[in-house]
Amino acid sequence: MQTDIDPRDLIGRKAFDRNGTKIGTIDEIYLDDATGEPEWAAIRTSLFGRDAFVPLEPSELVDGTLRVPFDRALIKDAPDFGVGRHLSPEQELQLYHHYGLDATAPPPVPDHDFGNLAGTED
Numbered sequence: 001m002q003t004d005i006d007p008r009d010l011i012g013r014k015a016f017d018r019n020g021t022k023i024g025t026i027d028e029i030y031l032d033d034a035t036g037e038p039e040w041a042a043i044r045t046s047l048f049g050r051d052a053f054v055p056l057e058p059s060e061l062v063d064g065t066l067r068v069p070f071d072r073a074l075i076k077d078a079p080d081f082g083v084g085r086h087l088s089p090e091q092e093l094q095l096y097h098h099y100g101l102d103a104t105a106p107p108p109v110p111d112h113d114f115g116n117l118a119g120t121e122d
Contacts, residue, residue, distance in 0.1 A: 015066040
């Protein structure tokens with residue numbers, strides 16, 4: 001996706017699937033924790049529906065609308081994590097797997113050697 005777009009400018013735009021079928025309206029944009037780049041869009045799928053998360057990376061902004069390269073049914077079946085909260089690395093991984101995108105798990109926390117245990121000798 002274009003990186004020069006202010007994520008706030010995406011909110012309120014219409015989103016369409018790979019076939020041109022309307023998915024809904026973008027409610028929120030989620031930024032990558034490490035880079036600060038826009039990574040996910042939460043799209044309100046209907047007036048009383050829920051928000052579905054879609055990845056922004058394979059999506060494109062075309063004529064002022066977000067074009068998502070997935071079928072509407074797949075998008076509507078995406079895991080529901082609610083909006084207004086931070087997405088955990090595990091939730092993001094679930095979403096990447098749902099869309100069949102290659103994603104690696106977050107790196108494990110390094111195992112620090114904090115020295116010798118009390119009562120042991122060198």
